[in-house]
């Protein structure tokens with residue numbers, strides 16, 4: 177059996193398979209379907225300083241090989257997370273990572289300061305890429321200056337592993353990744369959803385209440401792979417790759433493109449047991465290809 | 480309740496008419512306990528146009544024969560693909576999901592189903608019958624072919640019917656059916672059907688201070704409370720229809736009625 181361990185900054189993962197924010201709840205929703213302690217990590221729903229109700233229904237539209245969502249960061253706020261949710265999930269024997277979202281710099285800082293104290297949260301994923309909230313969110317992630325500014329401020333306030341989640345809705349994602357690296361991030365994850373839209377021709381109305389939404393699922397995989405490849409060549413810190421991963425082969429493709437770890441998102445909706453199967457599948461791939469350690473696959477694309 | 484992800488085997492596919500069919504599904508294992516109002520997220524195979532699972536209510540369960548029944552209306556690619564299933568095919572389900580209707584503190588109830596909305600009500604009627612609760616059933620639809628399973632319902636109580644065109648039962652909307660004159664006799668209404676119909680019914684129930692539970696059919700992605708796509712506004716904020724519903728008491732909802 178191959179060694180599946182990977183490292184991001186100082187943090188070790190038992191394998192490179194994490195679940196993506198907003199697609200895996202807080203983990204306990206999936207307990208009937210898989211063994212969470214077999215995963216490399218889980219990234220919980222985008223968490224903001226104050227509770228948020230998100231956008232009005234309808235928030236979802238199915239698309240060819242994917243879906244659009246406009247959930248808009250509905251969450252109970254950091255205090256409810258710490259006091260009510262964290263106690264229920266902290267026993268999970270995996271890396272629990274909080275996806276931190278916000279619309280103001282001060283809010284990000286206030287949230288990460290509270291997270292510093294939680295023993296069982298070894299890392300955060302800073303979401304500067306949510307396309308579904310009007311203020312901030314993605315705005316931070318679409319210019320090098322603002323991405324660097326927010327990363328720097330959070331780096332100063334947060335002691336543990338800092339992953340910054342990048343938006344694909346930019347002209348040059350590698351430039352943004354470089355800015356975030358220079359500002360002190362330990363890692364970048366990409367991609368968040370692509371801005372898209374769905375129309376109901378019969379009613380002549382948009383399907384989503386917000387008109388536009390974030391596209392995810394296998395339809396975005398080629399774009400995500402390309403971006404992971406470009407970014408991993410441009411920076412030295414580890415890249416976490418995601419976007420449309422449906423099975424172990426997809427996950428291996430991201431590793432080959434340069435990702436150190438991967439996240440499973442929309443696939444959790446189709447098969448709630450998929451992330452554990454992907455752990456097994458990567459192991460089998462390594463055995464089949466006589467690979468002793470999964471780290472040998474990282475960036476091993478033959479050109 | 481523990482949820483499962485299982486391959487079930489199609490043991491029957493009964494066509495009711497051009498729009499509706501009932502799938503019988505069985506398993507080598509005993510089926511899990513399911514409650515009226517709960518649903519399954521069904522995986523549609525062999526159609527690349529269908530990506531997400533489709534939520535379908537538990538229509539009935541025959542534990543003696545280990546068969547789960549799903550009543551489906553063909554409205555698009557997913558449901559059309561399901562209609563082609565044949566005996567022996569497998570169907571992957573994530574189930575049972577969602578909450579259930581409340582049946583405590585009632586002695587005399589009315590079930591109201593519009594079109595495909597009867598899907599969760601047959602199993603509810605069976606359940607109420609077992610609890611010895613007096614049950615009356617009101618079925619409605621546009622035309623005769625929308626009135627489904629009325630014989631099956633008759634095992635559990637008196638059945639009233641309305642069609643918009645008068646082709647079966649009383650002519651007009653089901654909310655105008657003669658049984659509605661007796662609304663105050665009922666301790667609770669249970670309703671599933673098109674949203675406008677449920678809102679009219681909920682308004683009448685409110686007027687007569689009769690308790691009313693409705694089953695919502697918001698579009699879903701995960702069905703297990705993870706994606707937050709299926710929410711409905713309630714008096715306690717946005718709630719997931721897939722985990723905190725699909726059954727809600729109308730008092731919880733922010734309906735302008």
Ligand SMILES: Cc1cc2nc3c(=O)[nH]c(=O)nc-3n(C[C@H](O)[C@H](O)[C@H](O)COP(=O)(O)OP(=O)(O)OC[C@H]3O[C@@H](n4cnc5c(N)ncnc54)[C@H](O)[C@@H]3O)c2cc1C
Nearest residue numbers: 533534535536550551552554555556557558598696697698
């Ligand atoms: C909890 C729950 C229980 C359900 N139980 C049943 C059941 O027992 N039997 C049954 O036949 N159906 C049931 N439905 C509805 C069923 O899920 C949809 O009809 C189905 O997903 C449509 O898939 P499709 O691919 O055939 O159509 P699509 O191609 O997805 O859609 C066809 C058309 O129907 C509309 N539509 C699709 N889904 C919905 C929806 N949920 N609400 C309003 N409009 C919609 C679309 O906008 C489109 O115009 C239930 C839904 C929920 C949420």
Ligand SMILES: Cc1cc2nc3c(=O)[nH]c(=O)nc-3n(C[C@H](O)[C@H](O)[C@H](O)COP(=O)(O)O)c2cc1C
Nearest residue numbers: 196197198222245303367368392393419420441442
């Ligand atoms: C319903 C839904 C909710 C999401 N919520 C968040 C979120 O709160 N924070 C975040 O950073 N990304 C969020 N995402 C984006 C995913 O984490 C992921 O980046 C994206 O879906 C692409 O991966 P996938 O194609 O594997 O799903 C969400 C995606 C979906 C589908």
Ligand code: FES
Nearest residue numbers: 701702704707721
């Ligand atoms: S459908 Fe995903 S939360 Fe309800």
